[in-house]
Amino acid sequence: MEQRLHLPRLIAHRGAKNIAPENTLAAINEAARCGADWVELDVQLTEDNVPVLIHDRTLDRTTNGSGEIKSTNSKSLTSLDAGYWFDARYKGEKVPLLLDALDLCQKLNLGVNLEIKTYDTSIYNLSLIHISEPTRPERISYCG
Numbered sequence: 677m678e679q680r681l682h683l684p685r686l687i688a689h690r691g692a693k694n695i696a697p698e699n700t701l702a703a704i705n706e707a708a709r710c711g712a713d714w715v716e717l718d719v720q721l722t723e724d725n726v727p728v729l730i731h732d733r734t735l736d737r738t739t740n741g742s743g744e745i746k747s748t749n750s751k752s753l754t755s756l757d758a759g760y761w762f763d764a765r766y767k768g769e770k771v772p773l774l775l776d777a778l779d780l781c782q783k784l785n786l787g788v789n790l791e792i793k794t795y796d797t798s799i800y801n802l803s804l805i806h807i808s809e810p811t812r813p814e815r816i817s818y819c820g
Contacts, residue, residue: 688712714787726750727774
């Protein structure tokens with residue numbers, strides 16, 4: 677039986693990226709606080725094949741690290757500061773793991789649109805494994 681996905685008219689792009697640092701748990705929380713029903717988040721794989729939320733190919737613009745995401749392991753990446761560049765009150769905000777972001781979205785009753793960033797790597801199958809775990813899969817869409 678085919679299910680139809682009913683998307684809302686507005687989706688918070690990278691969370692509430694104008695209020696909090698993009699693709700962070702803070703941005704997801706702010707999106708919910710502002711009344712969004714869904715968030716769009718960017719996901720890609722670390723060197724050790726862990727899906728994390730980050731838009732760019734490199735760490736440079738949105739963290740205090742440098743280099744490519746695909747060349748950085750998840751432990752190193754999730755220890756970086758992803759909030760300092762946005763505003764001092766977000767200093768210490770971390771790059772979230774996809775599973776942590778999905779857990780938060782579920783708690784906040786937010787739908788999720790995942791944009792899968794491949795940048796010459798294959799994340800499609802791994803991401804599908806992770807997004808099939810939530811209890812409300814009808815609230816998740818993905819593109820890549």
